[in-house]
Each structure stands twice: as structure tokens, then as C-alpha cells.
Amino acid sequence: MTDIAVETAGLAKRYGNARTGRTALVGLDLTVERGEVFGFLGPNGAGKTTTIRLLLDLIRPTSGTVRVLGADPRDNARLRGRIGYLAGDFRIDGRQTGREALTYLGDLRGGVPAARTAELAERLDLDLTRRISTLSKGNRQKVGVVQAFMHAPELLILDEPTSGLDPFLQQRFVELVQEASANGQTVFLSSHVMSEVQQTCRRVGVIRDGELVTVADVEQLRQSAHRKVEIAFAERVGAEVFEALPGLQNTVVTDTPDGASVLRAILTGSPDALLKAAARFEVTSLLAEEPELEEIFFTFYEHGSTGNGSKEFAA
Numbered sequence: 515m516t517d518i519a520v521e522t523a524g525l526a527k528r529y530g531n532a533r534t535g536r537t538a539l540v541g542l543d544l545t546v547e548r549g550e551v552f553g554f555l556g557p558n559g560a561g562k563t564t565t566i567r568l569l570l571d572l573i574r575p576t577s578g579t580v581r582v583l584g585a586d587p588r589d590n591a592r593l594r595g596r597i598g599y600l601a602g603d604f605r606i607d608g609r610q611t612g613r614e615a616l617t618y619l620g621d622l623r624g625g626v627p628a629a630r631t632a633e634l635a636e637r638l639d640l641d642l643t644r645r646i647s648t649l650s651k652g653n654r655q656k657v658g659v660v661q662a663f664m665h666a667p668e669l670l671i672l673d674e675p676t677s678g679l680d681p682f683l684q685q686r687f688v689e690l691v692q693e694a695s696a697n698g699q700t701v702f703l704s705s706h707v708m709s710e711v712q713q714t715c716r717r718v719g720v721i722r723d724g725e726l727v728t729v730a731d732v733e734q735l736r737q738s739a740h741r742k743v744e745i746a747f748a749e750r751v752g753a754e755v756f757e758a759l760p761g762l763q764n765t766v767v768t769d770t771p772d773g774a775s776v777l778r779a780i781l782t783g784s785p786d787a788l789l790k791a792a793a794r795f796e797v798t799s800l801l802a803e804e805p806e807l808e809e810i811f812f813t814f815y816e817h818g819s820t821g822n823g824s825k826e827f828a829a
Contacts, residue, residue: 516548516584517547517548518545518546518547518548518581518584519546519547519548519549519550519582519583519668519669519700519702520544520545520546520552520569520581520582520669520700520702521544521545521546521580521581522542522543522544522565522568522569522578522579522580522581523543523578523579524541524542524543524577524578524579525539525541525542525543525544525565525568525575525577525578525579525580526539526540526541526542526575526576526577526578527539527561527564527568527573527575527576528576537724538561538564538724539561539564539565539568539575539724540724540725541578541725542561542565542578542721542725542726543726544565544719544726544729546700546702547700548668548698548700549695549698549699549700550695550700550701550716550717551691551694551695551700551701551703551714551715551716552700552701552702552703552715552716552717552718552719553703553704553705553711553714553715553717553718553719553732554566554702554703554704554718554719554721555704555705555706555711555718555719555720555721556720556721556722557722560721560722560723560724561721561723561724561725562673562704562721563601563673563704564724565721566671566673566702566704568580569582569587569671569702570587570594570597570599570671571587571588571589571590574588582597582669583596583597583668583669595622595623595624595665595667596667596668596669597667597668597669597670597671598661598662598663598665598667598669598670598671599662599670599671599672599673600658600659600661600662600670600671600672600673600675601658601673601674601675602655602673602674602675602677602678603677604654604655604657604658605654606646606654606657606658607646608645608646608647609645609646609647610645610646611642611643611644611645611646612635612640612641612642612643612644612646612649612657612660613631613642613643615646615657615661616631616635616642616657616660616661616664617631619661619664620661620664620665623665624665626664626665630664631660631664634659634660634663634664634690635656635660637686637689637690638656638659638660638683638686639656639683640653640656640657640660641653650678651677651678652678652679652680652683654678655675655676655677655678655679656679656683658675659675659687659690662675663690663694666694666697666699667699668699668700669699669700669701669702670691670694670699670700670701670702670703671702672691672701672702672703672704672705673704674704674705674706675687675703675705676705676707676710684707684709684710687710688709688710688713688714691703691710691714692713692714695714701714703715711732712732715732716731716732717729717730717731717732718730718732718735740763740780740781740782741780741781741782741785741802741803742778742780742781742801742802742803743762743777743778743779743780743781743785743788743800743801743802743803744776744777744778744799744800744801744802745776745777745792745797745799745800745801746774746775746776746777746797746798746799746800747774747775747776747777747792747795747796747797747798748774748795748796748797748798749773749774749775749795749796750769750773750774750775751767751775751777751795752767753765753766753767753777755791755794756777756779756788756791759787759788759791760783760784760787761781761782761783761784761785761787761788762779762780762781762787762788763779763780763781763782764778764779764780765777765778765779766778766779774798777792781802785802
């Protein structure tokens with residue numbers, strides 16, 4: 515069995531003809547390992563949903579190749595039973611109750627124990643006796659979450675899966691993803707909710723205008739991002755102490771009326787040199803603001819490379 519769950523090479527998709535059509539995806543080279551939770555991020559219209567639809571064989575590529583769980587997804591009914599899929603606008607026959615809908619979908623997948631469905635519904639506070647048509651968008655999305663996870667698929671493909679869920683239930687969803695990962699399942703997650711990404715994903719791919727900007731380790735992203743640093747000293751400290759330190763930018767030292775000093779700067783990379791320099795003086799307070807993932811990814815959205823996205827992010 516291959517160690518690769520998802521692999522694309524030169525994947526491209528164009529809608530319409532050459533003169534009036536639109537290119538949605540350009541030469542996507544992407545690899546997702548088995549057992550990995552991989553985040554797929556980008557602004558609306560970047561190509562995320564097009565990529566997911568290609569993985570699921572809902573549409574066909576203009577060029578390039580796709581392999582999912584070691585197989586070509588085209589016309590592969592057996593492969594579909596090994597995948598759980600959830601879109602942000604999950605839809606199903608509204609005349610059925612939640613239980614009827616989930617039983618039907620479970621039977622299509624070879625049968626899912628009723629206890630498993632009931633357990634997931636309870637965790638999401640979902641009433642299975644109500645008809646789908648009477649449910650709010652959030653409760654319909656809960657049905658979608660249950661149907662994606664209930665058969666413990668080898669691969670979960672989740673496209674904005676918590677759309678319409680409140681923060682409490684978003685956390686329940688995060689727990690389900692973490693459990694799936696611990697169980698050896700692979701998760702391909704497209705999300706705008708950065709807290710979900712941070713809590714679940716080890717690596718992320720950032721896509722912009724149909725091109726993969728980077729593939730990065732989440733922790734490397736955080737470590738290499740800019741941090742706002744503020745250090746207060748009990749005595750006067752000259753700015754020259756910090757000006758040549760590696761990774762420190764926009765350094766400003768302000769003297770206070772009581773004979774003390776405050777350093778404010780932007781730090782990139784390791785804080786080791788800064789801490790050693792500061793330790794020569796009496797420090798009264800230290801504040802380092804961890805960057806939010808949303809802020810980090812905006813950098814890629816707006817200024818990322820437009821070259822081939824096969825390069826890995828280097829810390």
C-alpha cells in the first residue's frame with residue numbers, strides 16, 4: 515500500500531473555451547501523506563473547490579493527473595466508498611428525517627451501525643427525528659458532518675465543513691478530526707477558520723489564483739512569522755544594545771520619566787539573541803505577541819510567489 519493518500523501532477527482545469535473561458539487551476543503539484551491532516555487554504559475563487567471536485571471525479575481535469583488512495587478516481591465506484599466528503603453547503607432530500615437519510619447513506623457504504631450514527635448525532639446535539647426540510651442551515655450541516663465521519667473512511671475530504679456551525683460545535687468538529695487522525699485516517703481540509711487549521715493540521719498548502727503558492731509546516735510558519743515584542747527594563751538601556759541583533763527589526767527604545775526604558779521591536783525567527791541581550795539588564799516585563807495564522811496567510815494571499823507551488827516553505 516502506498517504511503518501517499520492524494521497526489522496530483524500538473525493538474526489544470528479550464529472552464530469554457532480558450533477565448534472566453536476561465537482558468538481555475540494551473541499546474542497543481544501536490545502530495546498528501548496517509549494519516550496526515552492537510553489544510554488547503556486560499557481566498558474565495560482561488561481554486562480550492564475545483565481541486566476538491568477533481569479529487570472526487572465530480573469534474574474532469576483539462577490536463578494533468580490525479581491519484582487518490584493509490585487509484586485513479588475516474589469511474590471508480592469502489593474508491594468512493596473509502597472516502598468521506600462534506601461540502602460547506604451540504605444538501606440532501608428534505609423529505610427524510612435525519613435518521614432516514616443517514617441510514618440510507620450508511621447502507622450505500624456497506625452498512626453503518628446505528629450506534630455509531632447515534633453517538634455522532636449526540637455529540638453534535640443533532641435531533642435525528644426531525645425532517646431535513648425543517649432544520650436550520652447549521653443543523654443540516656451537522657447531518658453532513660455525521661455522514662462524512664460515520665463510516666470511518668480512509669480519506670476525509672472536507673470543503674469548508676463548519677459553515678453554519680456555532681463556535682461550540684466547531685470545537686466538536688475539531689475533536690472529530692483529531693480522533694480521525696489518531697485513528698490513521700487522512701484528512702484533506704479546506705477551511706477559512708484558522709483556529710481549526712491550527713488545532714488539526716500539520717501542513718498546509720496555500721493556493722492563490724489557481725496556483726499553489728507554498729506548502730508549509732504550520733509550526734514553521736508560526737516560528738518564522740513576525741512577532742511584536744515589548745520589553746520593559748528597570749533602568750536606562752541604549753538602543754545600540756539591540757540594533758545589530760539577528761531577526762530584530764523596527765527597533766525603538768523609549769526612555770520613561772522614572773529612569774527606565776522600554777524596547778519595542780519586530781522579531782523574526784529565534785528569540786535567543788534578544789533574550790540573552792536583555793538578560794544583561796533587569797527586566798520588569800516582557801510581552802511577545804504570537805502571530806495569528808490568519809495574519810500569516812494573508813501575507814501569502816497578497817504577496818506570495820506566483821511561481822510553481824511545488825516548493826516547500828523554508829523557515
